[in-house]
Amino acid sequence: MTDSYTAVGKSFQRIDGIDKVTGAAKYATDLRFENMLYAGLLRSPHAHAKVTCINTSAAEKLPGVKAVATIFDVPKVVQYWFFLRTEKKKEQMFLHDNIVRFIGDPVLAIAATSKEMLKKALSLVTVEYELLKSIQDPHTALTETKVNIHKKGNIAFKVNKEFGNVHEGFKAADIIVENTYHTSKQKHASLEPIGTCVASFQSNGKLTVYSSTQLPHWSQHYLAMALGLSLNKVRVIKPFTGGAFGGRCGVIHGLEVMCSYLSRQTLQPVKMSFTREEDFSATESRHPMTIRMKTGATKEGMITANKVEILSDTGGYGTHYIGVIADCMSTGIGLYNIPNYSFSGTVVYTNKSPCGALRGYGNPQMNFAQESQIDIIARKIGMDPMALKLKNYRREGEMDPVLNELILSNGLKECLEKGARSCGWEEKRLRQAGNDLIKKGIGLSIMLHGTGAARALPDPGSATIMINSDGTANLHTAAADEGQGNRTVLAQIASEILGIEFDNISVSETDTDITPLDCGTHGSRQAYCGGLSVRNAAMDARQKMLNHAQKYLKVEANQLIIKNGHIIEKSNPDNNISIKDLMQKIQIQDMGVCEQVIGSASGIAPAMPGYYGAVFAEVEVNTQTGRVKVIKLTSAYDVGKAINPDMVRGQIVGGGVMGIGFALTEGLQLKDGHILNPNFTDYRILRSCDIPEIEPIIVESNEPTGPFGAKGIGEGSMVNVASAISNAICHATGVRLTELSITPEQILQSIKNSR
Amino acid sequence: MSLQYNLENYYKPETMKQAVDLLLKFGKTAKVIAGGTDILPKRQCGAQFDTITHLIDISNLGLNYIKESKGNLCIGASTNINSLVTASAFHSNPYIGLIEAAEAHSTNTIRNQATVGGNLCNASPCADLALPLLALSACVVVAGPKGNHTIQLDTFFKGPNCTALLPGEILLEIIIPNHQETTGASFIKLRHHQTEVDMAVVNVATQLLLDGNNCLRAMIALGSVGPTSFLAKKAAGILSRQTLNKKLIEQAAMLAADESAPIDDNRATAGYRKEMAAVLVKNSLEKSWERSRK
Structure with missing residues (x-):
């Protein structure tokens, strides 16, 4: 079967590639409209304060100033789409008050006729603040009772779960390892800054918003609620987007809603674009976590218990904090079959820039702690870490206790074996570091990440396919492509099922007025969830084509197949009709029919299958300076089935780059709530010359619920990179680092302490 | 909120006197620009350069050269950093440090634009080229309202982003004295x-x-x-x-x-x-x- 695929498993060029490299592709920042106004935000210089008075009269007197919206007028969106489920929860999605909770929290927005006028107007606004005590440290937030960042206090969320009995588990252990890990406030650093939007309110009451969002339909819902509009009056269009990584996973603080308010006041298009500094300092980031972990194992290498306590810092506001801490739990427990597991998570507010979704969604933090623990245990009992992992990982056919689902595909063993062979794991692992100044090491880490969110969130997916009278097809999907190539992959799936050439399938723009409801792009879901919707819509269209063909080929539909653009009688291939001829007949020539074949599908995916991966990191550590250089990553991932292998490799390499950043170079630095590195000079994402060799290995375990066996890859490829690097540093130097990002100074200090 | 410079206030003088006069005229609101690799990103970042409203481009003043004069090696202030790497004059023992610093400075693209004079006048405490030039006992020639004079590089840097240049003064040239081959x-x-x-x-x-x-x-x-x-x-x-x-x-x-x-x-x-x-x-x-x- 595999060999007969015509579109699936082929590395087609991305359908928007030419437009992007020639500059024809329009991003949100490229958009200009007649009479368009420029909007910008005045942001709080204080980490925690009450806004007592806003004086805009001087600004409003300027000739080019058209509208002002303040936090007294406009609500903040502070929850994610999980809260769309009930009326009571919906109310909690919006916050309307006069408190600013981090430096950079929007206080008001102005729309003016030019950027120069806007700048002048913003400088003329005076705001009076009543300063409140700010809380920067998450541990202080836990204990502080006099200062409440939100009405309900400083604790945003708590979760406690126990599987088995950890007390008994530790009793059965021969060794117990206990450590506290800290992780950094990583930023998405997408090449297009997060936050550009043009809102255009027409006099007929319809709002059109162009926004570089990951979730066009949920943005439509948020905006409708915030502005009191019905959904048919809100149209969200997502132009080309320069990367997202979770940063566009919801309404962006102060952006779309403010813009829409200003446009409603003026009935002119209003554009707001955050600068890189605003992106870094006032949009969401990864939740920094303190993770205390106690792990027990027998000397034979059976892990008997794990006890996890997490303190997660969501900053001044939180949208995804529940999902993120829940993912720490599900990925941590799901990966290994540890019979006794206790998980407790607490999320607190602090007066720092807010946190949200970022590639991996809690998993990279959890994985760093848990994979460090496993590595320590392997060292202590003198076992190869790979053998220890193979002994304890949760296999195909076992139950996932958090999701309460059977694992139907798990290619982790193959990932480990192929990766180990390719990088020379055994030989390099045995190599002694020696007395050289520069020490070499190799480390390993594995991961599990869920595909989509079928068990966790409202997670609809839909698609429609229209077959044209010349046998080509138009696919309509709101599976927002942020640059990873979803639209290309979905066209391949449609092509495979319809028997229509890939080049003859067009994929729609992402526009809520023309594409059916889709949850958007998050949770590594589009090849799987989007793929299932497109597969089902294509199968619907295919069946309709076959039904129509019965009349002309004089055989039952179940005797027909589609091959190379033709509908063919299975047992008599000479009896056939091309799709083009059939569509001509039924749509135009046969005036008694005149029907277009339209396939559609909508619904939730049947599962959220885990995808797996193993990263082998090779490093050199300079013991004089503490400087680390990653020499090579060998990254093997089980993606079920690679619909487009080059794009899967692209995701693996991209995840590797982001993972190295998480381990070694990235992270926002704060002092008293001020972000010290809000630019690419001081916030170091890897430049192309910094990137080591990354060897992507694709493993295909064939997920039975997936389209052609596919599942996810997007997030997982970064999840276990930092832990692999930290384990490699330990292999090289013998020192264990427990804080991300790892600084040269920490390494040097740890080496000194170990002597 | 950051803005680009307004092009109305961009000047490209043809003579040194014009350049000095413009600098004197606009005082603290003016800044000399050569490659622009420090000034333009800083402007993007906002506040720090908000008071600068006039740019005086010195790239038409003939300051792009590397030459020998009276046994010294002279580098024109607007010579780009990659020119150091390719110049045969520096391919001998005492100047290896200068080549190493030039190559370490940044990416090829930036080094084709960034200038030697700019690296010194920006006076960043981490300027790469400043160090081999200090070690080579270089001095700098400065043009100004009162004519030209020479400053030892050792006394040129006064603080972060602060040099000994007075109002109206422009860096012309860096002079490296002769060094023995065995250095x-x-x-x-x-x-x-x-x-x-x-x-x-x-x-x-x-x-x-x-x-x-x-x-x-x-x-x-x-x-x-x-x-x-x-x-x-x-x-x-x-x-x-x-x-x-x-x-x-x-x-x-x-x-x-x-x-x-x-x-x-x-x-x-x-x-x-x-x-x-x-x-x-x-x-x-x-x-x-x-x-x-x-």
């Missing part, structure tokens, strides 16, 4: 993990001129460990006229670290920088020593 030189830049292109955490240039193992001249320049790039004179002093050995080099390295006054910032802590200053000075001196014997 050993090196430049070392410590960057954060993994990065090939980044600002220095600590950077160091050294020079050694030896007669046998007897040190005739030692120069140690440090960057990123004080408000300006500077010569560690005490450290260099204990090497001069001494018989060089590993222990003495280590002592000099410790002394150089003592002369540094780093601060904590988002790149590293002061403590780490001080420690690394000693490591880098030691490594650089050893390299210069080895090179001097060739």
Whole structure:
């Protein structure tokens, strides 16, 4: 079967590639409209304060100033789409008050006729603040009772779960390892800054918003609620987007809603674009976590218990904090079959820039702690870490206790074996570091990440396919492509099922007025969830084509197949009709029919299958300076089935780059709530010359619920990179680092302490 | 909210006098621009350069050259950094440190645009080119309302982004005196993990001129460990006229670290920088020593 695929498993060029490299592709920042106004935000210089008075009269007197919206007028969106489920929860999605909770929290927005006028107007606004005590440290937030960042206090969320009995588990252990890990406030650093939007309110009451969002339909819902509009009056269009990584996973603080308010006041298009500094300092980031972990194992290498306590810092506001801490739990427990597991998570507010979704969604933090623990245990009992992992990982056919689902595909063993062979794991692992100044090491880490969110969130997916009278097809999907190539992959799936050439399938723009409801792009879901919707819509269209063909080929539909653009009688291939001829007949020539074949599908995916991966990191550590250089990553991932292998490799390499950043170079630095590195000079994402060799290995375990066996890859490829690097540093130097990002100074200090 | 410069206030004078007059006319609101690789990104970042409303482009003033004059090597202020790498004049022992610094400065693209004069006038404490030029005892020629004069590079840097240039003055040329072929030189830049292109955490240039193992001249320049790039004179002093050995080099390295006054910032802590200053000075001196014997 595999060999007969015509579109699936082929590395087609991305359908928007030419437009992007020639500059024809329009991003949100490229958009200009007649009479368009420029909007910008005045942001709080204080980490925690009450806004007592806003004086805009001087600004409003300027000739080019058209509208002002303040936090007294406009609500903040502070929850994610999980809260769309009930009326009571919906109310909690919006916050309307006069408190600013981090430096950079929007206080008001102005729309003016030019950027120069806007700048002048913003400088003329005076705001009076009543300063409140700010809380920067998450541990202080836990204990502080006099200062409440939100009405309900400083604790945003708590979760406690126990599987088995950890007390008994530790009793059965021969060794117990206990450590506290800290992780950094990583930023998405997408090449297009997060936050550009043009809102255009027409006099007929319809709002059109162009926004570089990951979730066009949920943005439509948020905006409708915030502005009191019905959904048919809100149209969200997502132009080309320069990367997202979770940063566009919801309404962006102060952006779309403010813009829409200003446009409603003026009935002119209003554009707001955050600068890189605003992106870094006032949009969401990864939740920094303190993770205390106690792990027990027998000397034979059976892990008997794990006890996890997490303190997660969501900053001044939180949208995804529940999902993120829940993912720490599900990925941590799901990966290994540890019979006794206790998980407790607490999320607190602090007066720092807010946190949200970022590639991996809690998993990279959890994985760093848990994979460090496993590595320590392997060292202590003198076992190869790979053998220890193979002994304890949760296999195909076992139950996932958090999701309460059977694992139907798990290619982790193959990932480990192929990766180990390719990088020379055994030989390099045995190599002694020696007395050289520069020490070499190799480390390993594995991961599990869920595909989509079928068990966790409202997670609809839909698609429609229209077959044209010349046998080509138009696919309509709101599976927002942020640059990873979803639209290309979905066209391949449609092509495979319809028997229509890939080049003859067009994929729609992402526009809520023309594409059916889709949850958007998050949770590594589009090849799987989007793929299932497109597969089902294509199968619907295919069946309709076959039904129509019965009349002309004089055989039952179940005797027909589609091959190379033709509908063919299975047992008599000479009896056939091309799709083009059939569509001509039924749509135009046969005036008694005149029907277009339209396939559609909508619904939730049947599962959220885990995808797996193993990263082998090779490093050199300079013991004089503490400087680390990653020499090579060998990254093997089980993606079920690679619909487009080059794009899967692209995701693996991209995840590797982001993972190295998480381990070694990235992270926002704060002092008293001020972000010290809000630019690419001081916030170091890897430049192309910094990137080591990354060897992507694709493993295909064939997920039975997936389209052609596919599942996810997007997030997982970064999840276990930092832990692999930290384990490699330990292999090289013998020192264990427990804080991300790892600084040269920490390494040097740890080496000194170990002597 | 950041804005680009307004082009109405961009000037490209044809003569030095015009340039000086424009600078005098616009005073603190004017800035000289050559490659623009420091000025333009800073403008993007907002506040710091908000008061600058006039740019005086000096690229038409004929300051793009590398030449020999009276036994000295002269570099025009608007010569781009990559020109140093390709110039045959610097392909000999004493100038290896300068080439190493030029290559470490940034990406090829930036080095084709960024100028030697700009790197000095920006007066960043971590400027890469400043260090080998300090070690080479370079001086700079300055044009101004009262004519031209020369300043020793050692006294040119006054603080972060602050130089000895007075209102109306423009850097014309960098002059490097002649050095003996047997002089050993090196430049070392410590960057954060993994990065090939980044600002220095600590950077160091050294020079050694030896007669046998007897040190005739030692120069140690440090960057990123004080408000300006500077010569560690005490450290260099204990090497001069001494018989060089590993222990003495280590002592000099410790002394150089003592002369540094780093601060904590988002790149590293002061403590780490001080420690690394000693490591880098030691490594650089050893390299210069080895090179001097060739």
